[in-house]
Amino acid sequence: MKSKIIVNFIFFVTALMMYLGCTQNPKWTYVRAINFEKVTPLGIVKDGNLLWVSDSDNNEVIKTDLNGNIIETHKDFERPMHIVMDNGKLFIPEYSADTITIMTGNKRSHLALKNKLDAPAGIDVKGDAYAIADFYNHRIVYHANGEDLTFGKKGKVNGAFHYPTDIQFANNMIYIADAYNNRIQVFDEKGKFKQSIGNEDGMNAATGIYVNDQFIFVTDFENSRVLIYDLAGQLLQILDNQLDKPTDVILDDDKIYVTNYKGKSISVFEYKK
Amino acid sequence: MKNIIFVFSFFAIMTLVYTPTFAQKTTYDKVEVQVDGLGCPFCAYGLEKKFKELKGIKKVRIDMETGLMQFNYPSGKMIDVETIENQVDKAGYTPVTTRITRNSGEVVTSERVEEIHEAVVLENVEATSFKVRGNCSMCKARIEKAATSLAGVGTAVWEAETQLIQLEYDPELIDLSDIHKAIAKAGHDTKKANAPDEVYDNLPPCCLYQRN
Numbered sequence: 156m157k158s159k160i161i162v163n164f165i166f167f168v169t170a171l172m173m174y175l176g177c178t179q180n181p182k183w184t185y186v187r188a189i190n191f192e193k194v195t196p197l198g199i200v201k202d203g204n205l206l207w208v209s210d211s212d213n214n215e216v217i218k219t220d221l222n223g224n225i226i227e228t229h230k231d232f233e234r235p236m237h238i239v240m241d242n243g244k245l246f247i248p249e250y251s252a253d254t255i256t257i258m259t260g261n262k263r264s265h266l267a268l269k270n271k272l273d274a275p276a277g278i279d280v281k282g283d284a285y286a287i288a289d290f291y292n293h294r295i296v297y298h299a300n301g302e303d304l305t306f307g308k309k310g311k312v313n314g315a316f317h318y319p320t321d322i323q324f325a326n327n328m329i330y331i332a333d334a335y336n337n338r339i340q341v342f343d344e345k346g347k348f349k350q351s352i353g354n355e356d357g358m359n360a361a362t363g364i365y366v367n368d369q370f371i372f373v374t375d376f377e378n379s380r381v382l383i384y385d386l387a388g389q390l391l392q393i394l395d396n397q398l399d400k401p402t403d404v405i406l407d408d409d410k411i412y413v414t415n416y417k418g419k420s421i422s423v424f425e426y427k428k
Numbered sequence: 429m430k431n432i433i434f435v436f437s438f439f440a441i442m443t444l445v446y447t448p449t450f451a452q453k454t455t456y457d458k459v460e461v462q463v464d465g466l467g468c469p470f471c472a473y474g475l476e477k478k479f480k481e482l483k484g485i486k487k488v489r490i491d492m493e494t495g496l497m498q499f500n501y502p503s504g505k506m507i508d509v510e511t512i513e514n515q516v517d518k519a520g521y522t523p524v525t526t527r528i529t530r531n532s533g534e535v536v537t538s539e540r541v542e543e544i545h546e547a548v549v550l551e552n553v554e555a556t557s558f559k560v561r562g563n564c565s566m567c568k569a570r571i572e573k574a575a576t577s578l579a580g581v582g583t584a585v586w587e588a589e590t591q592l593i594q595l596e597y598d599p600e601l602i603d604l605s606d607i608h609k610a611i612a613k614a615g616h617d618t619k620k621a622n623a624p625d626e627v628y629d630n631l632p633p634c635c636l637y638q639r640n
Contacts, residue, residue, distance in 0.1 A: 195492070197469060211469055211473065212469070212491075212492050212493070234469075234473045234476075250470075250473050250477070251473060251476065251477050251480070274473070274474065274477060276470065290470065290474075291474070317633070317636070318470065318633040320470060334470070334633065335633045335634065335636050359563060359564075360468065360633075360634055362470070376468065376634075377468075377563060377564055377588075377634070400467070402469070416469060417467075
């Protein structure tokens with residue numbers, strides 16, 4: 156009798172440990188929200204302990220602390236989208252003006268472009284190189300080593316786009332949120348197609364992307380989710396709580412910040428080791 | 429001296445002739461369109477952007493919170509409700525009400541059209557449901573409007589999660605296959621009717637559902 160109880164107890168403990176082991180597998184957990192009253196956040200970038208956020212509905216770019224206290228408001232943009240910061244300069248794609256505005260302090264200038272854009276939705280900058288998600292032209296406008304080129308055209312096959320919305324240089328590659336093909340596409344730095352990720356994961360508008368040397372994060376707008384992949388394209392985790400029509404995501408110091416376009420907030424998730 | 433007076437007089441007359449007070453000043457009608465189903469900023473700003481390309485149009489603005497689209501249009505062109513709503517439809521959006529305030533103060537609205545439609549009485553109501561392909565809140569507005577615009581259809585509610593439309597209609601006034609066809613014509617495949625490719629291709633980006 157006694158031994159039966161002991162065996163059952165060991166079985167129960169083992170089962171419990173296995174269950175906990177499984178539930179611990181997803182590493183990113185929701186921590187808190189940064190709420191806004193009037194800001195509709197679309198794009199986001201970290202600047203020290205502060206955040207820059209593009210508010211496309213109100214044609215503004217704001218600087219906020221991590222509690223949602225707005226420190227600076229910069230007005231009169233024409234639908235600012237996915238922003239990026241490089242070397243103290245904020246690069247702001249203006250969707251309605253077909254320009255990339257560079258903001259340094261309060262000074263503004265425009266990025267000189269050889270190719271005409273139609274609704275730039277995202278940009279990334281690395282040294283002298285830049286790459287722009289050219290939404291209505293279904294292509295990437297790319298400048299590197301003094302040369303200008305474009306790659307991609309409208310379509311569903313590998314290397315083609317259906318409204319690209321966000322872009323990032325990482326791991327000597329270019330990662331692109333191919334929004335309405337519901338996938339991520341990876342190209343080398345010559346613009347040659349390398350990999351397609353997320354095709355089978357039921358995304359409905361892949362709107363924002365962030366990549367580091369371990370993970371790929373993508374916002375799944377209509378489904379209010381963030382999908383997390385490893386660099387090989389293996390789906391690791393799906394975040395689907397406390398999100399409301401997310402448009403952009405960034406990683407900083409083991410935390411991810413996700414803009415909730417409809418929720419007027421930023422959701423913060425933390426990596427539990 | 430005579431030459432100086434001549435030159436001065438010449439320029440004075442030319443200035444008077446070409447002064448802006450003689451030029452006709454453009455006046456504008458103010459247009460407000462309540463649009464249903466706005467949800468995706470990329471598409472909504474796209475609509476705003478495409479409208480900005482229309483000749484003569486000024487101050488185009490979409491408020492995502494309220495779904496109100498506003499713009500000014502040259503009074504001389506006497507734009508009407510039908511033209512505006514066709515343009516909004518063409519851009520993939522679903523107009524609910526339209527109001528034009530002419531420069532003269534006259535107000536034209538789309539309400540009269542709605543009253544006529546509401547006057548149809550359904551006597552033999554049947555409920556049914558079937559699958560309609562779509563993605564988002566803009567799809568929902570378009571699908572439901574395509575159905576309820578038909579004489580003989582009472583209510584229509586479509587949900588993205590189930591891909592089902594729930595309908596109340598009068599089979600003596602309209603055949604179910606005609607409802608399928610009307611929804612397909614608006615860009616959405618149903619079990620019995622497929623949207624024309626050119627209509628599907630012109631849907632806003634977020635409405636481009638995966639076709640079988």
